[in-house]
Amino acid sequence: MTVTTELEIEVPIAAFHNAVRAVLPHADRPKLGSDPTDQPLARVRLVAAATELHLMATNGRTSALAAVPIVDGSDSRGIRFAVEDGPYVADIHPKMLRQLRDGVTAAKVEGELTGDARLFFTAPTPDGDGAGRITASDVGGLWVGSETTRTLLPLVDRFPDIAGLLSQALGAAEGTYKPMVVDGLDLGAFQAASRAYDAPLHAEPVGSADQRGWIVLCGTDFAGSISGGHHDDDSLKRRSRWRMKHMARLGLGGDLASVG
Numbered sequence: 001m002t003v004t005t006e007l008e009i010e011v012p013i014a015a016f017h018n019a020v021r022a023v024l025p026h027a028d029r030p031k032l033g034s035d036p037t038d039q040p041l042a043r044v045r046l047v048a049a050a051t052e053l054h055l056m057a058t059n060g061r062t063s064a065l066a067a068v069p070i071v072d073g074s075d076s077r078g079i080r081f082a083v084e085d086g087p088y089v090a091d092i093h094p095k096m097l098r099q100l101r102d103g104v105t106a107a108k109v110e111g112e113l114t115g116d117a118r119l120f121f122t123a124p125t126p127d128g129d130g131a132g133r134i135t136a137s138d139v140g141g142l143w144v145g146s147e148t149t150r151t152l153l154p155l156v157d158r159f160p161d162i163a164g165l166l167s168q169a170l171g172a173a174e175g176t177y178k179p180m181v182v183d184g185l186d187l188g189a190f191q192a193a194s195r196a197y198d199a200p201l202h203a204e205p206v207g208s209a210d211q212r213g214w215i216v217l218c219g220t221d222f223a224g225s226i227s228g229g230h231h232d233d234d235s236l237k238r239r240s241r242w243r244m245k246h247m248a249r250l251g252l253g254g255d256l257a258s259v260g
Contacts, residue, residue, distance in 0.1 A: 005123040007088045010074035011053055013106040013141045014113035015221070019055045019066035020044075020101040022193035022222050026064040027057035027094045036093070040158035044097050046121075046134075047163075048075075048088040053119070056162040057094075061186050063162050064193070064224040071116055089155065090121055090132060096150040100136040103148030107141050115141030124154070169215045169225050173204040180205075180214060181228045190226070193218040 028041035036042070047054040053068040077088075092100075106113040118137040132152040138144050180187075180203070194201050199219040206213040206225075216224040 006076070007048055007121040008074070008076040008118060009048055009053065010071040010116045010118050010139060011068045012071070013104050013115045013117045013138070015068045016053075016104070016117055017101055017106070018196040019053075019068045019221070020097055021196040022066045022218070023055045023057045023064045024094055024097065025189035025192045026059055026062050026224065028059040030093060030095070036153045037156055040156045042094070043091045043153050043156075043159070044094060045159055045162070046090045046092060048121075050087075054163065058160060058162055059186075061183070062189050062224060062226045063160075063165065064189075064222065065162055065166055066193070067221045074116075074118070088121060090134065091153040091155055091159070092134065092150065093153055096152075100134065100148050100150055103136050103146060104138045105142040115139075115144075117141065121152075166215070166223050166225055169206045169213055170223065172207045172211075173215045175205040175207045175211070176209045178205050178209045178211075178228075180226075182226055186226060190216055190218070190224060193222045193224065197222055 023044060027044050028039065030036075030039060030042040041057075041059055043057070045054075045056045047056065048070070051070055053070055055064075055066045055068070057064055104115075104117040106115045108114070116139050118135075118139045120135040120137070121132065122134075123132045131154055133149055134152055135147055135149040137147045190201050193216075197219040202217045203214045203226075204217075205211075206215055212227045214226050214228065216226060218224075
């Protein structure tokens with residue numbers, strides 16, 4: 001069987017921009033000068049599935065998956081997928097992904113964003129001359145003919161199966177009520193998705209009250225998850241004191257002096 005080593009697809013530029021914007025805040029921050037293989041989460045994983053390109057990222061606390069439709073008839077794969085083949089997978093540095101995004105711009109026609117980008121992936125060569133590459137070409141947007149080529153990162157086994165984890169979380173969503181206790185920066189990472197897709201965020205608890213997760217949805221093209229810390233150390237007692245303080249201040253019972 002032939003394993004796909006090169007792939008060419010076209011995606012709507014506007015949808016590609018939305019996905020990049022929504023997913024990037026969830027990638028772990030790269031450390032300058034460090035070996036990329038030692039930073040398994042400081043990347044965005046691109047997965048060309050049967051009809052969509054999925055962009056996925058995680059920092060270990062939040063995760064995100066954004067879907068971009070593949071333009072009908074643009075996929076270079078003949079039979080998807082051969083027995084030894086499968087969805088095409090590539091990893092890219094967050095900075096390189098931003099540069100690819102900025103290299104293609106949708107045109108605005110009668111108030112609608114139009115135009116496609118051609119994405120051409122090449123895998124690393126057997127002689128070991130380096131990593132694979134991805135080229136983003138404007139084929140119908142504002143700057144037709146412009147191209148941006150960037151190097152891909154070596155694939156790592158330690159990148160989690162985000163799609164599988166989100167699938168499990170979504171299946172267990174609408175779980176038992178529990179407070180969401182998360183870092184403000186982690187929660188703020190989802191703001192980019194709300195802005196990109198111009199839609200509200202919808203969060204549901206996953207599983208029992210003892211479990212830490214919430215699934216976060218934004219429209220039909222974005223799903224994410226966030227992990228809380230509501231059972232860490234003495235957080236239950238500490239948050240109980242917070243609640244009592246607020247209740248007393250708002251006249252809902254209790255004595256401010258007694259909870260100071």
